Amino acid sequence: MNKTVSDLTIIKNTRLNHDNYLLELQSYIKLEGIIPGQFVNILVSDSQATFLRRPFSIFEVNYHQNSISVLVKVVGPGTEKLSSLKPSDTLNVIFPLGNGFSMPMAKEKILLVGGGVGIAPMMQMAKDSRELGAEVHILLGARTKMDHILIEEFSRFGTVYLTSDDGSVGVKGFVTNHPVLLQNNGFNQIYCCGPEPMMKAVAKKAKELNVRCEVSLENAMACGFGVCLCCVTKTTGGNKCVCTDGPVFNINDLSWPI
Numbered sequence: 230m231n232k233t234v235s236d237l238t239i240i241k242n243t244r245l246n247h248d249n250y251l252l253e254l255q256s257y258i259k260l261e262g263i264i265p266g267q268f269v270n271i272l273v274s275d276s277q278a279t280f281l282r283r284p285f286s287i288f289e290v291n292y293h294q295n296s297i298s299v300l301v302k303v304v305g306p307g308t309e310k311l312s313s314l315k316p317s318d319t320l321n322v323i324f325p326l327g328n329g330f331s332m333p334m335a336k337e338k339i340l341l342v343g344g345g346v347g348i349a350p351m352m353q354m355a356k357d358s359r360e361l362g363a364e365v366h367i368l369l370g371a372r373t374k375m376d377h378i379l380i381e382e383f384s385r386f387g388t389v390y391l392t393s394d395d396g397s398v399g400v401k402g403f404v405t406n407h408p409v410l411l412q413n414n415g416f417n418q419i420y421c422c423g424p425e426p427m428m429k430a431v432a433k434k435a436k437e438l439n440v441r442c443e444v445s446l447e448n449a450m451a452c453g454f455g456v457c458l459c460c461v462t463k464t465t466g467g468n469k470c471v472c473t474d475g476p477v478f479n480i481n482d483l484s485w486p487i
């Protein structure tokens with residue numbers, strides 16, 4: 230689908246836990262061919278503090294209802310405002326932006342790894358990969374049991390594994406401590422999104438296991454479409470804009486010391 234700027238109407242704003250909200254947005258432009266990993270850039274109006282648009286991964290697309298969902302973790306004024314929106318409020322959104330994940334082939338065994346709000350691009354990825362006939366495994370990491378959300382929803386599309394920093398649910402420690410990632414489980418591809426240290430650790434593990442791996446970067450952004458250059462990252466091919474050349478990159482193309 231070509232990128233577009235459009236007013237979307239809030240259908241539902243669901244509070245998932247203490248700091249996460251799921252916003253379902255009605256589109257009046259026909260949604261088609263959105264690739265998991267692509268994102269939206271939302272104008273949060275009525276405040277000097279939120280002059281710049283805020284980027285969010287596309288969490289799920291409902292083509293039947295012509296709606297998009299985004300998962301919002303409240304960290305500052307923009308996300309605070311989004312968390313307070315009510316049905317029938319509208320948001321000005323540029324979408325779909327960036328390049329998404331390379332989709333797996335039928336029968337491929339894939340591992341999706343999401344840390345914190347980095348689980349956001351993994352829902353549509355799990356859904357579409359399952360539809361393509363891939364065997365989907367999903368490893369979700371969070372600080373505590375309270376921070377884990379949407380586990381049941383993820384389990385509709387694959388086998389879910391959990392870690393928590395404090396051991397209150399799943400395996401104690403980081404996602405890289407989980408046996409599903411420690412052992413060679415025959416994965417054809419690993420896809421990851423989360424805090425940068427976590428993605429680097431997963432990338433290192435993927436390299437050791439010789440498994441193809443893509444990560445979705447969340448560098449700070451402004452324009453979202455390649456003009457302001459505030460989102461650049463170093464790659465083996467020089468500096469690239471995360472908003473247009475990414476946010477998804479193959480780990481071999483990044484200048485990460487792994």
Ligand SMILES: Cc1cc2nc3c(=O)[nH]c(=O)nc-3n(C[C@H](O)[C@H](O)[C@H](O)COP(=O)(O)OP(=O)(O)OC[C@H]3O[C@@H](n4cnc5c(N)ncnc54)[C@H](O)[C@@H]3O)c2cc1C
Pocket residue numbers: 268279283284285286287299300301302303304305306307308309346349350446447448449450476
């Ligand atoms: C491609 C992309 C996809 C994203 N997807 C999601 C998503 O699905 N759900 C979600 O909740 N958030 C997502 N984010 C992060 C989200 O854009 C920021 O949390 C949001 O812009 C913060 O706005 P704010 O006004 O609430 O806070 P601000 O006042 O802008 O920031 C509050 C604090 O958060 C930090 N921060 C802001 N942006 C980021 C970032 N990108 N990475 C790390 N720290 C940051 C700031 O440094 C500051 O300390 C994504 C970011 C990118 C680039």
Ligand code: FES
Pocket residue numbers: 449450451452453454455456457458459460461470471472473
């Ligand atoms: S956010 Fe402006 S160039 Fe990427």
